[in-house]
Amino acid sequence: MSLDVELARPGETDPFWKTHDRDWRSDLWNFRVVWHEQVHDVVIREADAVLGALRLRIAASLAHVDALYVLPAQRRRGLGRLLVARAEEVANYYNCHKMTVQVFHDHPAQQFFTACGYAVEAVIPQHTFKLDVALLRKFLL
Numbered sequence: 001m002s003l004d005v006e007l008a009r010p011g012e013t014d015p016f017w018k019t020h021d022r023d024w025r026s027d028l029w030n031f032r033v034v035w036h037e038q039v040h041d042v043v044i045r046e047a048d049a050v051l052g053a054l055r056l057r058i059a060a061s062l063a064h065v066d067a068l069y070v071l072p073a074q075r076r077r078g079l080g081r082l083l084v085a086r087a088e089e090v091a092n093y094y095n096c097h098k099m100t101v102q103v104f105h106d107h108p109a110q111q112f113f114t115a116c117g118y119a120v121e122a123v124i125p126q127h128t129f130k131l132d133v134a135l136l137r138k139f140l141l
């Protein structure tokens with residue numbers, strides 16, 4: 001019997017993943033996993049203008065900063081720190097034990113997160129865009 005390995009059409013494998021979502025995660029982690037993933041957006045405004053935002057993804061007791069951006073003209077006013085602090089409150093509320101974020105190693109974003117109390121958990125060589133990436137973390141609770 002010949003096997004076909006092919007690129008599926010968008011959405012074509014949704015039923016497969018729906019059926020097997022719990023099974024593949026349970027096989028992987030070696031216990032019966034109940035997976036609940038959520039995304040929260042934290043935003044900072046002045047009047048109606050959005051000055052910065054943070055997107056937080058929570059799953060498996062872990063909170064991850066997917067994106068954080070403060071408009072260039074608004075930087076070094078403490079807005080980034082406020083966004084991260086609010087995101088940590090959300091993560092705490094959902095019983096996350098840890099926040100993580102990946103940044104370009106030894107660059108300004110790492111200095112920012114260090115100022116916010118984050119530590120280097122690992123440096124992943126030649127990762128995103130083949131650049132070294134620092135995985136940073138802060139324990140909560």
Ligand SMILES: CC(C)(COP(=O)(O)OP(=O)(O)OC[C@H]1O[C@@H](n2cnc3c(N)ncnc32)[C@H](O)[C@@H]1OP(=O)(O)O)[C@@H](O)C(=O)NCCC(=O)NCCS
Nearest residue numbers: 067068069070075076077078079080081108109111112115
């Ligand atoms: C990183 C970023 C979110 C910081 O936002 P911000 O509002 O300027 O940060 P804050 O004013 O709250 O800074 C808090 C502290 O972090 C440190 N910090 C912030 N930006 C820094 C920089 N460019 N270089 C070194 N340290 C920095 C400082 O210690 C600062 O305190 P201080 O201003 O009293 O010295 C912003 O520069 C940005 O959007 N960068 C582009 C996107 C990005 O890198 N996102 C993060 C990856 S997910």
